[in-house]
Amino acid sequence: MPATAPYWQLPPQLLLWAGVAIVVFAFYLIIKRIDVRIILLISGLVMCLLGGYPKNAIDAFTNGLISPFVGPIIMNALGYTYVMQTTGCDKELMKVLMKVISKHRWMLLPGGVLVGYIISFFLGSGIASTAVVAPVLAPVMLTMGFKGYAVALTIMFGSWGFYASLGSVFQAQAAEIAGTTIIAFLPQLLAVSVVAMIVLVAVFYLCDKLLYQKGKYEEVDPATIKEVDLNEKVNPLKAIMPLVPLTLMLLVGYVPFLQKFPVTIAQAMLFCGIGATIVLRVDPKKAIVAYCEGAGFGVTGVLSIIAAAGAFVAGMNAVGIISTLVELMKSSTSLATIAASIIPFMIAFLSGSGDATMAAFNEAITPYAYDMGLHPVFLSALAYFTASMGRAFSPVGSMTVLTVSNVGVSTTEVFKKGAIPCIAATIIGAIFWIVMWRGGAA
Numbered sequence: 079m080p081a082t083a084p085y086w087q088l089p090p091q092l093l094l095w096a097g098v099a100i101v102v103f104a105f106y107l108i109i110k111r112i113d114v115r116i117i118l119l120i121s122g123l124v125m126c127l128l129g130g131y132p133k134n135a136i137d138a139f140t141n142g143l144i145s146p147f148v149g150p151i152i153m154n155a156l157g158y159t160y161v162m163q164t165t166g167c168d169k170e171l172m173k174v175l176m177k178v179i180s181k182h183r184w185m186l187l188p189g190g191v192l193v194g195y196i197i198s199f200f201l202g203s204g205i206a207s208t209a210v211v212a213p214v215l216a217p218v219m220l221t222m223g224f225k226g227y228a229v230a231l232t233i234m235f236g237s238w239g240f241y242a243s244l245g246s247v248f249q250a251q252a253a254e255i256a257g258t259t260i261i262a263f264l265p266q267l268l269a270v271s272v273v274a275m276i277v278l279v280a281v282f283y284l285c286d287k288l289l290y291q292k293g294k295y296e297e298v299d300p301a302t303i304k305e306v307d308l309n310e311k312v313n314p315l316k317a318i319m320p321l322v323p324l325t326l327m328l329l330v331g332y333v334p335f336l337q338k339f340p341v342t343i344a345q346a347m348l349f350c351g352i353g354a355t356i357v358l359r360v361d362p363k364k365a366i367v368a369y370c371e372g373a374g375f376g377v378t379g380v381l382s383i384i385a386a387a388g389a390f391v392a393g394m395n396a397v398g399i400i401s402t403l404v405e406l407m408k409s410s411t412s413l414a415t416i417a418a419s420i421i422p423f424m425i426a427f428l429s430g431s432g433d434a435t436m437a438a439f440n441e442a443i444t445p446y447a448y449d450m451g452l453h454p455v456f457l458s459a460l461a462y463f464t465a466s467m468g469r470a471f472s473p474v475g476s477m478t479v480l481t482v483s484n485v486g487v488s489t490t491e492v493f494k495k496g497a498i499p500c501i502a503a504t505i506i507g508a509i510f511w512i513v514m515w516r517g518g519a520a
Contacts, residue, residue, distance in 0.1 A: 082131075084129060084130025084131055084396075085130045085131070085132065086130040087130055088128060088129075088130075090398060093128060093129060093397045093398060094397060094398045094399065094402065096128055096397065097125050097128070097129075097393070097394060097396075097397030097398065097399045098399065100121050100124060100125055100393075100397075101121070101394065101399065103121075104117050104118070104121040104390070105425065105428060105429060108428075108429040108431070108434070109428050109429060109474065111474060114383060114386070114429065114431055114434045115382050115383055115386040116386075118383075118386035118387055118389060118390040118434065118438070119135070119139060119386045119389045119390070121390055121393060122135040122138070122139075122386070122388075122389030122390040122391070122392055122393035122394075123135045123136070123389065123393065124393065125390075125392075125393025125394060125396050125397045126389075126392055126393045126396045128396070128397060129393070129395075129396025129397045129398075130396070131392070131396045134392040134393075134395070134396060135389040135390075135392045135393055135396075136389070137392070138385075138388035138389045138391065138392035139385045139386060139388060139389040140385075141385075141388065142381070142384050142385025142386075142387070142388035142389075143377070143381060143382070143385045145381075145384075145385075148247050148250075148251065148381065148384060149377075149381055150342075150344035151245065151247050151250055151342075151343050151344055152247050152376040152377075152380045152381050153344075153372075153373035153376040153377065153381070154343070154344040154345075154347035154348050154351075154373065155202050155203075155245040155247075155343065155344075155347050155376070156203070156372040156373060156375055156376035156379075156380070157347065157348075157351060157368075157369040157370065157371075157372035157373040157376070158323060158347040158348075158350060158351045158354075158369070158372065159201050159202065159203055159206050159372055160368045160369060160371050160372025160375070161351050161354060161355070161360075161365055161368045161369050161372065162201065162319060162320050162354075163206070163209075163210075163368070164360075164364065164365070164368035165316065165319070165354065165358055165360055165365075165368075166316060167316040167317070167319040167320055167354070167358075168197065168201065168206070168210045168320055169210060169214075170312055170313050170314075170316040170317040171197060171200075171316075171317045171318075171319075171320050171321070172193070172197065172210050172211060172214050173214075173310065173312045173317070174312055174314075174317045175193040175196065175197070176193065176214055176215070176218065177312070179192075179193060180218055183222050183223075186215075186218065186219050186222060186224065186232075187219075187224070187228065187232050187279065187282075187283075188279050190211075190215050190219065190232040190233065190236060191232055191235045191236040191275060191278070191279055192236065192275075193211060193215065193236060194207055194208075194211045194215075194232075194233060194235070194236020194237050194239065195236045195238075195239035195271075195275060196239060197210055197211060197236075197239070197320070198236065198237050198238060198239035198240045198243070199239035199240065199242060199243050199324070200239075200243070200320045200321050200323075200324055201240070201243075201320060202240050202243040202244075202245025202246065202324075203240055203245075204237040204238050204239075204240050204477055205237075205476060205477055205480065207236070207237050207239070207240070208233060208234075208237045208477050208480050208481055209480065211233055211236065211237070212233050212480065212481055212484035212485070213484055215229070215232065215233060216229050216230075216233065216484045216485045219232065220485070225290075225291070226485050226486055226487035226491070227290070227487055227491050227492055227495040227496075228282075228286065228495075229485050229487075230481050230482055230485045230487055230491075230492045231282060231492060231495060231496050231499070233481045233484075233485070234470055234471065234477060234478065234481050234492070234496065235275065235278045235279065235282070235470070235499075236275075237470070237477050237481075238271070238466045238467075238469075238470055239271065241267065241271050241462060241463060241466050242264065242267035242268045242270075242271045243324065244260060244261060244264065244324050244327045244328075244343055245323075245324065245343055245347075246260070246462075247380070247384075248433075248436040248437075248440055248458065248462050249263075249267065249455070249458065249459060249462065250343070251440045251444070251458070252440065252444055252454045252455045252457070252458030252459065253454075253455055255444055255445055255447070255454040255458075256453060256454040256455050258455070259331075260455075261327065261328070261331035261332075262331075263455050263459070264328075264331075266459075266511075266514060266515070267459060269510075269514065270459075270463060270507050270510055270511045270514065271463075271507075273506065273507055273510050274463070274467070274503040274504075274506070274507035274510075275503075277499070277502055277503040277506045277507065278499045278500070278502075278503045279499075281498060281499040281502045281503065282495075282496075282499040285495070285498050285499060286495075290495055315357065315358065316358065319350075319354050319357075319358070322350045322353070322354070323343075323346045323347050323350040324346075326341065326346050326349075326350065327341065327343065327346050330346075351365070351369055380433060383431070383433050383434050383437055384433075384437040384441075386434075386437075387434060387437030387438040387441055388437075388441050390438055390441075391438055391441040391442040394442060395442075400442050403442070403443070404443070404446045404449065404450075407443070407446075407450050408446075408449050408450050408451075411450060411451040411452060414450040414451075414452060414457070415452070415457075415460070415512060418439075418443070418457050418460045418461045418464075419460060419461075419464050419508045420464070421461075422435050422436065422439055422461040422462070422464050422465035422468065423464035423465060423467060423468040423504060424468065425438075425465070425468070426464075426465040426466070426467075426468035426469040426472065427468035427469070427471070427472045428472070428474075429472075429474070430469060430472040430473075430474035430475035430476065430478070431469065431475070431476075432462075432465045432466050432468070432469035435461075435465040435468075435469075436458075436461065436462050436465050439458070439461045439462075439465070440458055443457070443461075444457055444458045444461075453515075456511075456515050459511065460508060460511055460512070463504075463507055463508065463511060464504055464508060467500055467503060467504040467507070468504070470496075470500055471492070471493055471496040471497060471500040472493075473489040473490065473492070473493045474489075478492060478493075
């Protein structure tokens with residue numbers, strides 16, 4: 079909440095309802111596909127002006143851009159991802175995994191989800207995973223006779239392994255608030271994500287057999303299906319490179335001897351980027367350009383959203399929305415838990431952006447978790463889980479658009495066929511997380 083006195087004051091109730099109207103209108107504009115950073119920043123500025131704190135939104139935006147904790151994680155993680163893309167290491171890993179699951183038709187759907195999950199976990203990015211998986215998996219599944227909606231949903235269901243990734247900045251933010259590291263909660267994050275993945279596949283199988291195949295569905299034009307050569311020779315050295323940074327983090331986190339040599343996520347990504355350049359004999363200039371391009375995308379594509387969300391939250395603080403919301407959630411732990419489950423899901427679904435949803439949530443709500451009787455990691459991870467699921471089948475989400483463009487079906491078709499599995503996985507996964515935490519697993 080603002081610590082200093084405002085430069086001017088409006089009646090509190092008028093200010094609060096004006097702020098609510100701005101927030102609602104902001105999300106309406108986001109749904110209309112206006113750039114989320116522009117909306118969050120301008121909305122934050124307007125609310126700060128109304129609240130009498132004209133500089134707070136700018137200060138929050140600036141501090142978000144130069145964050146000494148979040149910035150290095152995002153820039154180095156995406157820098158390494160870009161090196162993997164430039165050197166083709168991500169595609170080599172995809173080839174290895176596809177050789178395993180493409181031998182039997184029945185393995186393609188669950189195996190395709192698992193492949194996407196593994197790649198997105200190690201790359202730490204859903205959109206990067208989709209860009210790698212979709213061009214290879216889609217033609218193979220379509221050639222094998224799978225319906226277009228089934229192919230699209232297989233890719234989308236597997237795209238959110240990043241939820242449990244050590245490279246997840248939102249999980250790391252919550253851990254920092256709690257004074258710990260995210261690796262301490264990795265088993266729990268993996269457990270809930272695996273449970274949700276199993277529910278997604280199982281419920282989709284049931285719906286497909288009982289409902290979808292008996293009803294109407296869109297056909298994919300056979301002429302648009304591209305051929306993929308899975309017999310192409312794999313470079314094993316390149317295939318293991320995407321796995322190295324997070325494997326290093328796991329070893330440092332769990333092997334007693336190596337715990338004496340702590341390594342941050344940013345350091346692991348940078349060290350492994352240098353190592354990959356040397357081992358693969360990549361042109362150093364090419365590697366550093368790719369790394370810097372990735373870091374730059376980290377600023378423009380992720381960090382800028384977090385900074386804009388900081389300005390938006392500063393605005394909500396200025397008009398009294400945050401204090402009102404926190405007091406309401408403090409009145410009941412159960413209410414806070416329910417709110418953290420439903421609100422992020424709905425916002426991510428409507429806006430198509432899980433990052434913007436979680437950036438705002440971690441700025442506005444997570445810091446007050448202890449006041450609500452909840453652990454910051456519990457609260458943030460629950461919100462991130464439901465936001466990830468909401469984003470997973472949002473018809474306006476970037477991953478949905480990228481997936482359908484590779485498959486040849488409409489976003490409406492994917493939404494209709496994916497709604498029941500995603501809602502089922504969200505409910506069961508959220509309940510599993512709550513029960514597991516309260517049962518002492520965390």
